[in-house]
Amino acid sequence: MAAPAIYGRPKFLTDAPFHYCPGCTHGIVHRLIAEVLGEKFEQDEVIGVAPVGCAVFAYNYFNCDMFEAAHGRAPAVATGIKRAQPDKIVFTYQGDGDLASIGMAETVHAAARGENITIIFINNGIYGMTGGQMAPTTLIGEKTSTSPFGRTAAANGNPIHVSEMLATLNGPSLIARVSVHDVKNVLNAKKLIAKAFQNQADGKGFSLIEVLSTCPTNWGKSPLEALQFVSERMIPEYPLGTLKEV
Amino acid sequence: MAAPAIYGRPKFLTDAPFHYCPGCTHGIVHRLIAEVLGEKFEQDEVIGVAPVGCAVFAYNYFNCDMFEAAHGRAPAVATGIKRAQPDKIVFTYQGDGDLASIGMAETVHAAARGENITIIFINNGIYGMTGGQMAPTTLIGEKTSTSPFGRTAAANGNPIHVSEMLATLNGPSLIARVSVHDVKNVLNAKKLIAKAFQNQADGKGFSLIEVLSTCPTNWGKSPLEALQFVSERMIPEYPLGTLKEV
Amino acid sequence: MNLQMIFAGFGGQGVLLMGQLIAYAGMLSGKEVSWMPAYGPEMRGGSANCSVVVSDEPVGSPKVEDADVVVAMNKPSMAAFEKSVVPGGLLIYNSSLIDDKPKRADIRAVPVPVSEISSELGSPKVANMVMLGAVAKLTGAFSAEELVDALRHKLGSAKEGMMQMNREAIDRGMAVAEG
Amino acid sequence: MNLQMIFAGFGGQGVLLMGQLIAYAGMLSGKEVSWMPAYGPEMRGGSANCSVVVSDEPVGSPKVEDADVVVAMNKPSMAAFEKSVVPGGLLIYNSSLIDDKPKRADIRAVPVPVSEISSELGSPKVANMVMLGAVAKLTGAFSAEELVDALRHKLGSAKEGMMQMNREAIDRGMAVAEG
């Protein structure tokens, strides 16, 4: 007789309710990470790094020792932690403004160093926290508060495909892009997140999982419309899949 | 009867003698740029940006209006210039520490914006100016003053292939790697530098020419040995060619 | 005159606009005015509030601590700002959404069922206009005309079509407050 | 004693080491000492110089402006530092490479053909050691033993094999300066 399967708030999450807007998929990704951590590691084996972005309060949610890093610098902070605590599993959780705009140098260099950390990269194509400014990953055509006429390559530059770019480097052991816009993809996202953490445990070096995520509030969409936007608009621009695996 | 061919100090160079060490190929690249500029543009059509690195005094050499940028920030400075003076040809001249280490974010973002500027990127695998520390492009195995036991991926991270990385972006119109270790390559380097500037004049957007260059002083080699090192050691790691052309 | 007011409610209830219209109306009638929103991430999607000062002399602090008038559009707002009313001051609250009674006895508390009224008017969105009418009446500081003027100023002629409904809502608010 | 010295020359001539050995020797004989290199990009590959102070009391400025002794290993150095010698001070210069004569009459200028001597010794690299011997003799501040001790201290036992040659060079320098 098999034990009953239980789906509930994972232990690697504290009791603090998320401050995210209704339907924001930041919450789904938090849960996935917490599940993976709980399945693989002891609580005291993990140290996390929160970004500056909507996930700034992530330190209230992940039930382990946590750092809050300066905007964009989480990979550098994680480097400092990992060097001092090489036996811990160290991860960062970062948005697209944080990781791909201000933190671009830190991201590329942590990847090139093959720093043995795991980065969960939330690509929602917007600056959620500060109220909807253009992100490096904002799609062409999208209106944001700093691309009020709709993003154009000429006026606002081209969306950056972070995973494709990092995949050219020696250093990363795993670079993959996933989505959480439906159950199938959520389950797949979990698999890749698990692999990323396992890679770290196995000493394989840098891994980054890019998660296409929603921002209903600043996209001006309902939570369901937002999921649809991911599948219909974001995935064509940011195709899912494993971009590098060593 | 054809006019006689004259090879001499190009007009786009001032009379100031270069401060570079004997045999340092920074000087060759300076001359190539000056030749190209002189062949294509009037003096008052060009504005250049010097980096922080051995080429910090480039403003003394290029005989046009010049800026000296903060370390790594030349692409941002060039962006400001180009936006304010869109009809001018704006270029930066940057080393590997400047462009690929501290300036990584500025480099990637200027490229992704498709900023209509030209970047000449001197990859000599070392911090020349500050006395021979490891650069992001230092080869595995090389001893530098901050990788005293020889660079290893584990201890010092992996060399970054800047051109390959930038070639994944939308935005750049031309990304190519050239070398100046012999006459044939010098002539080819000139061709690509010319194309990069022509692209800008044609409004095609961002172009970057990576030039494999020597640092006899900090490599601890004679100028000739240094050229040999480029052809035997650097080119295998950093293959020459056009990596992106639109 | 030195009228210090706080408007508070859910994000979608138009409390920031209410405050701005009062400030506009004050400006149009030659007063010194200021409007100051509370801001912060906790404001996003959640609650919203703003301070408005309408005064004969230059405004000191635009952030109201001791309010002559507090307008509470929902329960959490009343809970948060009841204490900010000066003794003898006015607390106007949306009794459609707030079933609790104010606790303080040293202030004048006026329930106005603005959500119900606006639903009656066929446009739940104008609850804030109903409330504005009530505020005008109860403070005696603005006429319906001044508020409509302010609205026209703020929204521009593009929204002229909505003026009728807004005017109606303001009038209903004034009437209810009177009653 | 308060001996302020400047050592100057081409980058490859070992002037920084000369200065360090004098400072070491001073330290070993219980003096207060300091050694300060000029640094900067213009130093790279080009010229090099350093200041050394050997004193009975704690050293004030380690950067020597008014030198009791200037040691010039090449022409540009003499041009640059002749003016830094205090009246009555000592200018020792490498006459193998410097054909000009010093201009000042109020100082004691001593030519020493150190490059030639070192070539004679079969090791052009020890020109600085020859000069060191001359400096020791002319200042009377150090003995050959002290310099050799300093050298041993500085280079460690690994280079013991070169000691013989260095010692010889120092002795030659002392002898020449004496003559």
Add this chain to the structure above:
Amino acid sequence: MGKIEFDADQCKGCGLCVAACPRKLIQLSAHINKKGYNAAYCTDIDKCTACAMCYQMCPDCVIRVERGTGA
């Protein structure tokens, strides 16, 4: 058979679970909860297969699903 529970006070009424349920068992309540949202609930617990698809999509960990063993 399984068991499904909603922590209604924590629900933000986003409706992602509603869309995720293959059996269309979830609705948003007409009443608002402490946080001011129309909380989701299961309309017919007996029909629930405990597939946990709602759980997978809930961004706020509101839903708890226990799958029995059929014993």
Add this chain to the structure above:
Amino acid sequence: MGKIEFDADQCKGCGLCVAACPRKLIQLSAHINKKGYNAAYCTDIDKCTACAMCYQMCPDCVIRVERGTGA
């Protein structure tokens, strides 16, 4: 026939031109120049084809080459 000139004062004696000359016409002088370097010079100007390969490799723009028209 061509003409080749060295600005000997600016030469740093790096020897890149020496290696570049296909006809092996360039040598470094035994004397040092103002800058302290052994300057390069052409050993036999008549043999020079004015191919400018030395020019292409000189990092200090020391060399000037004029190629006549053969007229």
Add this chain to the structure above:
Amino acid sequence: MNRQMMKGNEAIAEAAVQAGCRFFFGYPITPQNEIPEYMSRRLVEVGGQFVQAESEVAAINMVYGAAGTGARSMTSSSSPGISLKQEGISYIAGAELPCVIVNIVRGGPGLGSIQPAQSDYYQATRGGGHGDYRMPVYAPASVQEAVELTQRAFDVADKYRTPVMILGDGIIGQMMEPVTMPEYTAPAFDRSWAATGWKEGCGRERAVINSLYIQPDVLEKHVNKLARKYAAISENETMVEELYMDDAEYAVVAYGTTARIALTAVRRAREDGVKVGLIRPVTVWPFPEKAIEDAAGRVKGMLAVEMSLGQMIDDVRLAARDRCPVRFYGRTGGIVPGVREIHAAIHAMKEEL
């Protein structure tokens, strides 16, 4: 021009545009987001350029580039972002480029809070960057004044070839007040130093926009030239407002938002019969030393009020030269001191002194 209600941030942006600013480089951060957002629309209308830079570091260096061509250029941020700009500001000061930098200060240190604060005073007035440089810093106390000082900032920047800072706080940035946009006409400035393309014989020197002077004696000359410029700015550009100071026995010294709250408190204290006045530095650098020194000779005590642990008080004490005691009242972390508190602090000063 007609009066309209404007948010401080938007008013600053519009004032800049009307002053001829056509180049804005910025990065989002609360509570100043309305400035880049406004610029992203408005500069397109007027044919300027808005770039959302990849970071504050990039933004200030883009300003360096645009300003080096002589174009009126601007960036804005809030405390952590301004810290990131310090190297760039030092470069701009060193290269003597005119530009305007807005800091809408929030609570610190670190990520701190996003509420109004004045705890970047030291950074703004003492040079958070390296090296000997100064920068005029304007501290508006109302939206109208923010508009006027922004336009003056551009003029002063051009006149002296210096970066100029507008030092506001979350309140100045977020509040709405009636504003009348002034009729602005830019004075003529010599911009022959700018890098706009040069050719031999074009009538000016080749421009090199630069802060590197590798020879110490040359750098010292340059620094001394900067010092003379700073002396001239101190001489000519100091701004201060004094209210109720004619017969004052006590003085409150406060700037920006705090000053307007203090003013209400001062009025209240006057109603209680306390002869207290307000000295409001409008420029915090150059600091109105003379006004403070003069007043210090007349009053029984001064009270510095700040939204910080006490930073401006150093300047007050330096200027007061111990001629009267200087007391302090401050709130931090994003707490705005209330009228009541300041009023009480005035009374406390009166009791003590």
Add this chain to the structure above:
Amino acid sequence: MNRQMMKGNEAIAEAAVQAGCRFFFGYPITPQNEIPEYMSRRLVEVGGQFVQAESEVAAINMVYGAAGTGARSMTSSSSPGISLKQEGISYIAGAELPCVIVNIVRGGPGLGSIQPAQSDYYQATRGGGHGDYRMPVYAPASVQEAVELTQRAFDVADKYRTPVMILGDGIIGQMMEPVTMPEYTAPAFDRSWAATGWKEGCGRERAVINSLYIQPDVLEKHVNKLARKYAAISENETMVEELYMDDAEYAVVAYGTTARIALTAVRRAREDGVKVGLIRPVTVWPFPEKAIEDAAGRVKGMLAVEMSLGQMIDDVRLAARDRCPVRFYGRTGGIVPGVREIHAAIHAMKEEL
């Protein structure tokens, strides 16, 4: 321990290693390159970690990470690089992490020169970053002292959970002097606050290394806690050296390299019969206010000597409280003032006062 000649930069690095520093994150810049270079070798020997960071910004944030685990961590740079670290330093102060930051100052502003300067005094002592924070700043005047102060810096950093700065200059960094490495044993410090991996019931709270306090009242409490810490540091950690001050009629105030040159000048002036002494702040923050104030009551005048346009002089004047006139002598741009100049300035002061 035996005496050996060491370069200042290397001595600082070795002192750090002997104090238990195992984590160094840095980026090359003249004139401090010997520190990272030394660390790149030495830390490998002792089982530590050296990372050449991609930038100064990254380096200071790596320090934030390592320091947050309670490990003794360090970074070093020179002026422009230190400017880039300002946001990070503010974060470290806000998050109350112990670490040591070395600034081997060079001439500024901007790229400036690479020669010795003291023009980052304001930045170091007033917080070049944003927000209300302070940081103990040690200014060694010799290589031996650099060693001792570096080790003390680690202890003070741990004791108060604060970043601590070593403020040197190109001379301190580049010169060689005889050094005796002290026998160093680290005191025991409570590091239960550090993030080293936590589990429920492990006997401490879950660690959150953070400087964000979104509620202003909570941030204010935090800032007030920091303020109390700074008061305690001022109380306990101020260091000053006074020489020839017993009978002094004049005082020279100078720190670091300048102080040793000034000392020679003071001695020379004593030989001329001028009763002059030297006050040398060893900590420039906390500034030795009491020593200055006491002296100001006794002497006829003070002379602040700096390699800057005059920055420490603010602190001298604040401390002297107008009890005596304060004069200034300074050189900038990388020029090191000579004994003769300072000697002349002493005589000039004597003539005037």
